[in-house]
Amino acid sequence: MKKTYVDDSLTLHTDLYQINMMKTYWELGRDNTKAVFECYFREMPFKHGYAVFAGLERFVHYIENLKFTENDLNYLREVEEYPEEFLTYLKNFKFQCTIRSAKEGELVFANEPIVQVEGPLPQCQLIETALLNIVNYQTLIATKAARIKSVVGDEPLMEFGTRRAQELDAAIWGTRAAYIGGCDATSNVRAGKIFGIPTSGTHAHSLVQSYRNDYDAFMAYAKTHKNCVFLVDTYDTLRSGVPSAIRVAKEMGDQINFLGVRIDSGDMAYISKKVRNQLDEAGFTEAKVYASNDLDEGTILNLKMQRAKIDVWGVGTKLITAFDQPALGAVYKLVSIENDHGEMVDTIKLSGNAEKVSTPGKKQVWRITRKQGGKSEGDYITLWDEDPREEESLYMFHPVHTYISKMVSEFVARPVLQEIYQNGKIVYDLPSLSQIKADTNKHLDSLWEEYKRDLNPQKYPVDLSQKCWDHKMNVIKQVRLDVAKMQQK
Ligand SMILES: Nc1ncnc2c1ncn2[C@@H]1O[C@H](COP(=O)(O)OP(=O)(O)OP(=O)(O)O)[C@@H](O)[C@H]1O
Ligand SMILES: O=P(O)(O)OC[C@H]1O[C@H](OP(=O)(O)OP(=O)(O)O)[C@H](O)[C@@H]1O
Ligand SMILES: O=C(O)c1cccnc1
Numbered sequence: 001m002k003k004t005y006v007d008d009s010l011t012l013h014t015d016l017y018q019i020n021m022m023k024t025y026w027e028l029g030r031d032n033t034k035a036v037f038e039c040y041f042r043e044m045p046f047k048h049g050y051a052v053f054a055g056l057e058r059f060v061h062y063i064e065n066l067k068f069t070e071n072d073l074n075y076l077r078e079v080e081e082y083p084e085e086f087l088t089y090l091k092n093f094k095f096q097c098t099i100r101s102a103k104e105g106e107l108v109f110a111n112e113p114i115v116q117v118e119g120p121l122p123q124c125q126l127i128e129t130a131l132l133n134i135v136n137y138q139t140l141i142a143t144k145a146a147r148i149k150s151v152v153g154d155e156p157l158m159e160f161g162t163r164r165a166q167e168l169d170a171a172i173w174g175t176r177a178a179y180i181g182g183c184d185a186t187s188n189v190r191a192g193k194i195f196g197i198p199t200s201g202t203h204a205h206s207l208v209q210s211y212r213n214d215y216d217a218f219m220a221y222a223k224t225h226k227n228c229v230f231l232v233d234t235y236d237t238l239r240s241g242v243p244s245a246i247r248v249a250k251e252m253g254d255q256i257n258f259l260g261v262r263i264d265s266g267d268m269a270y271i272s273k274k275v276r277n278q279l280d281e282a283g284f285t286e287a288k289v290y291a292s293n294d295l296d297e298g299t300i301l302n303l304k305m306q307r308a309k310i311d312v313w314g315v316g317t318k319l320i321t322a323f324d325q326p327a328l329g330a331v332y333k334l335v336s337i338e339n340d341h342g343e344m345v346d347t348i349k350l351s352g353n354a355e356k357v358s359t360p361g362k363k364q365v366w367r368i369t370r371k372q373g374g375k376s377e378g379d380y381i382t383l384w385d386e387d388p389r390e391e392e393s394l395y396m397f398h399p400v401h402t403y404i405s406k407m408v409s410e411f412v413a414r415p416v417l418q419e420i421y422q423n424g425k426i427v428y429d430l431p432s433l434s435q436i437k438a439d440t441n442k443h444l445d446s447l448w449e450e451y452k453r454d455l456n457p458q459k460y461p462v463d464l465s466q467k468c469w470d471h472k473m474n475v476i477k478q479v480r481l482d483v484a485k486m487q488q489k
Pocket of ligand 2: 160161163164203204205206264292293294295314315316317318
C-alpha cells in the first residue's frame with residue numbers, strides 16, 4: 001500500500017499520462033508551445049434530438065483552484081518519483097489558457113466543439129481529464145432531465161435520485177444538472193442550500209411502518225407539518241392508504257394544507273384513477289396525485305397514454321444514473337499546434353469511418369436562426385477567422401453527404417462558444433442558476449418540434465462552412481501525402 005496524502009486540491013484529479021506528457025513537453029522545451037484542443041461528443045445521448053450543456057460552473061471552480069499544493073508535490077516526489085526540477089516547474093505552475101465554452105443551458109449537438117482550450121500545451125493537457133469528467137456527466141444528466149421533462153410537460157417534475165446516485169458528487173452536481181435540464185424541484189436539501197434549487201418532499205414508508213398503520217402515521221405527520229402529502233401504498237392503497245389520508249385531511253381541516261397523496265407501487269394507471277375518484281368523491285378535488293417508482297420518460301409517456309391521473313412526477317434512479325446510457329462519450333482533441341517556426345499547424349485524426357474524422361483547426365460554432373420567427377436552421381461551424389454575420393446568405397451542406405444542402409438568407413448567427421478565460425484570467429460572470437434554467441427554456445423555444453420529439457427526432461444539421469470543409473479536405477490530402485512519403489523512406 002502506498003503512503004497517502006491529504007486531499008487538499010483537485011489538481012491531481014487527472015490521469016497519470018497527462019503529467020507524464022507534461023514532463024516530456026517541459027523537458028524537451030515545449031512547455032510554451034501553443035496548442036488548441038476542442039471538446040465534443042460524437043453521438044447524441046439517448047438518441048435525443050438535442051443535448052443540454054452543463055458543467056461550466058464546476059469547471060470554473062476547478063480552474064480557479066488549479067495549483068500544485070505541497071501535498072500534491074510531495075506525492076509526486078515521494079510516490080511517483082518525479083525529479084526535483086520538474087516539481088519546481090509544477091510548483092511555479094500558473095494557469096494561462098484561454099477557454100471558450102458553450103454556456104450552461106445551451107443546446108449542443110454531436111460533432112461540434114462545446115469547449116475549446118487554447119494555451120501552453122502542457123497546461124491544456126493537464127485539465128483534460130477533469131474537464132471531460134465534469135462535462136460528460138453533467139451534460140448527460142441535464143439532457144436526460146430534458147428528455148423526461150419533454151414528456152412530463154407542464155406538470156411538476158421532482159428529482160428524487162440522491163440515494164441511488166453514484167456517490168455524493170454525482171448526486172449534488174447531477175441534481176443541479178437535472179434542474180438545468182428540466183426538473184422543477186429536488187429532494188436533496190444540500191442542493192437547496194448551496195444552489196438555491198427549490199426543495200420538495202413527502203415522507204417515506206418507514207413513517208407508516210413505525211406507527212404500524214396509515215391513519216396514525218398521517219395524523220402524526222399532519223400534527224407536525226402544515227403542508228402534507230401522504231404516502232398511501234404501504235399496506236393497501238385503496239382500502240387503507242387513501243381512506244386514511246382523507247380521514248386525516250377532514251379531521252385536521254384548515255390546520256393543514258392537504259396537498260395530495262403519493263403512490264409508489266402497483267399498476268399506477270389503474271390505481272391513480274381509483275385514487276383520483278376517491279379524492280374527488282371526498283371533496284378533495286384540488287389534492288394532487290404524486291407518483292414515483294422507477295419512472296423515466298418511457299414509463300411516464302406510457303402512463304399518460306393510459307390516461308393515468310397523475311399530477312406530480314418524482315423521478316430518481318433512472319435520471320440521476322442516466323440509466324439507459326451511462327456515458328456521453330465526449331472527447332478532447334488537439335486541433336492545432338504551434339510548429340518550430342512559431343506558426344499554428346492544424347491537426348487531424350483520421351478514421352475509416354467518415355463521421356469520425358476530426359475537423360482540423362480552431363473553430364467557432366454559430367447557431368443559425370431565422371430572422372423571422374427565430375427558429376433554428378442548424379449549426380454552422382467555421383474556422384476561427386470567419387464571421388457568417390458578414391454574409392448575405394449561407395450555403396449550408398451536410399459535412400459527409402454534401403449533396404444535402406440549403407441556402408439560408410435572412411438569418412441571425414449567434415456564436416455558441418463564449419470566452420470564459422483569457423490567458424488564465426476569468427472574463428465571464430457566472431450566471432445565476434435561475435438565469436441558466438430560463439436560458440434552457442428560451443433555447444428550446446427556438447428549436448423546431450421535429451428535433452424535440454422523444455422518439456426518432458429529426459437530425460439537427462451541424463454543418464461546416466465551405467472554408468472549413470475545404471481546409472479539412474486539404475489537411476486529409478496533406479496527411480495522406482506525408483504518410484506516403486514516410487513509407488518511401
Ligand atoms: N400502468 C403502468 N404501465 C406501465 N408501467 C407501469 C405501470 N404501472 C407501474 N409501472 C412501472 O412498472 C414498474 C413496476 O415495478 P415493480 O415490478 O417494482 O412493481 P411494484 O408494484 O412497484 O412492486 P413493489 O411493491 O415490489 O415495489 C415500475 O417501473 C413502474 O413505474
Ligand atoms: O424509484 P426512483 O425513481 O428511484 O425514485 C426514488 C425512490 O426512492 C424512494 O424509495 P425507497 O424504497 O428508497 O424508500 P421508501 O421506503 O421511502 O419508499 C421513493 O419511494 C422512490 O420509489
Ligand atoms: O420526498 C419524497 O417523496 C422522496 C424523496 C426521496 C426519494 N423518494 C421520495
